[in-house]
Amino acid sequence: MKAIGFKTSLPIEDQDSFIEFETVKPIPAGHELLVKIEAVSVNPVDFKIRQSAAKETVLETPKIIGWDAVGIVQAVGEKVTLFEVGDPVYYAGDITKQGSNAEYQVVDERIVGRKPKSLSIEEAAAMPLTTLTAWEILFDRIRINPEKDKGKSILIIGGAGGVGSIAIQLAKKLAGLTVIATASRPESIAWCKEQGADFVVNHKNLVEEVRNAGFQYVDFILDFVDTNFYWDIMAELIKPQGHIASITGSAEPVVLNKLKGKSVSFSWELMYTRSMFETDDIQEQHNILNKTADLLDEGVLKHTLKETLIGLTAENLKKAHQKLESGTTIGKIAIKF
Structure with missing residues (x-):
């Protein structure tokens, strides 16, 4: 072949x-x-x-x-x-x-x-890959419950990319969340709005942009760009007892202490975990x-x-x-x- x-x-x-x-x-x-x-x-x-x-x-x-x-x-x-x-x-x-x-x-x-x-x-x-990643990060890692969490806010860093595009849809249409996505170019801003984002903010001045959109803090944050680069920003914007999750990995140690005061949870998501380790719930990817x-x-x-x-x-x-x-x-x- x-x-x-x-x-x-x-x-x-x-x-x-x-x-x-x-x-x-x-x-x-x-x-x-x-x-x-x-x-x-x-x-x-x-x-x-x-x-x-x-x-x-x-x-x-x-x-x-x-x-x-x-x-x-x-x-x-x-x-x-x-x-x-x-x-x-x-x-x-x-x-x-x-x-x-x-x-x-x-x-x-x-x-x-x-x-x-x-x-x-x-x-x-x-x-497949982007949908599994977005589904798992929302519903398996953060464990968002559409009944309990409907109307809560989520910030999606990297809204116009492959994972961000479907994560916006799942967060809005399945979980009923208020979706804030990051994008900076006119075409990527338009794309995020097409996927269902309620607000699109510029990642270049993220804290100020989110606050100007009317959110002092957000309930959930998804990082699809660079964990370390956005770490201090995410620690500032996350609501006390909120949850941050990332797919990007980190070359440097992540400073989890910055989340302690707010009792914030943090999760990694890797779509290949189930297949790599043949976990007991490997068939969940078939179901998703x-x-x-x-x-x-x-x-x-x-x-x-x-x-x-x-x-x-x-x-x-x-x-x-x-x-x-x-x-x-x-x-x-x-x-x-």
């Missing part, structure tokens, strides 16, 4: 930052599905792994990355019960396994959902993706696809990564095979 990968971590402009190659089609076992992939989308995790996975070495076998995918089930392992051959599916995969930038992929059925019927393959490919498919088909949620490239080629992956690395993308970029 055809696949796109890399043997060493190179700048995206380098000719060999991605290479096309032939490899053996995988065989599913256990809970695995063999999926013939029809479309993928790209996420910041893709370029971060490309930049770091083979920094000081040359791999013998090219590494295949990419995690968002849509396709058709071609074969199933002996323990599979959730899907059958011929089913259209979508998923965000497992960071410890080979990725989706290939013609075929094996993936655990328990982290796979049925493809939303109302979406094209490229629209559906834009959704199916719930999301229903919400998309019902029109409660809308896809966040902004751009589509055509063809599984090294050149298209380079283009997509260049755009992501610029830090100016809005919504999601998909590649239709």
Whole structure:
């Protein structure tokens, strides 16, 4: 089968930052599905792994990355019960396994959902990773309860990005929160409002902007940009007994003492935790993706696809990564095979 990968971590402009190659089609076992992939989308995790996975070495076998995918089930392992051959599916995969930038992929059925019927393959490919991340950070980490928390305020730092775009929708339409999102360019401000943000504030002067919008403190904060950079700002803006959650990691230790006076909770979210550790509730990702498919088909949620490239080629992956690395993308970029 055809696949796109890399043997060493190179700048995206380098000719060999991605290479096309032939490899053996995988065989599913256990809970695995063999999926013939029809479309993928790209996420910041893709370029971060490309930049770091083979920094000081040359791999013998090219590494295949990419995690968002849509396709058709071609074969199933002996323990599979959730899907059958011929089913259209979508998923965000497992960071410890080979990725989706290939013609075929094996993936655990328990982290796979049925493809939303109302979406094209490229629209559906834009959704899994960001939706799972946003859903988990809101409902599994912060544990927002729509009945108890309806009307409370949430600040979403990085509102126009892939995760921010769907987090705005989930926070507004499912949780009933008052949503404040950050954006600075006219097109990203408009995008956040389209997703349902009640207020859009400029991240360059965040404390003042939030206060000018009428909020002395906010109940919840989601960081989708840079934990350390915004740490003091988040500590200032969070309401006493509020909750901050982040997906961005931290090169420097996070100064949790700054949250003590307000008795503020803090959570990390990593969408791959369930698949990496095969947690007892690993199948919750299957459930979330199916719930999301229903919400998309019902029109409660809308896809966040902004751009589509055509063809599984090294050149298209380079283009997509260049755009992501610029830090100016809005919504999601998909590649239709």
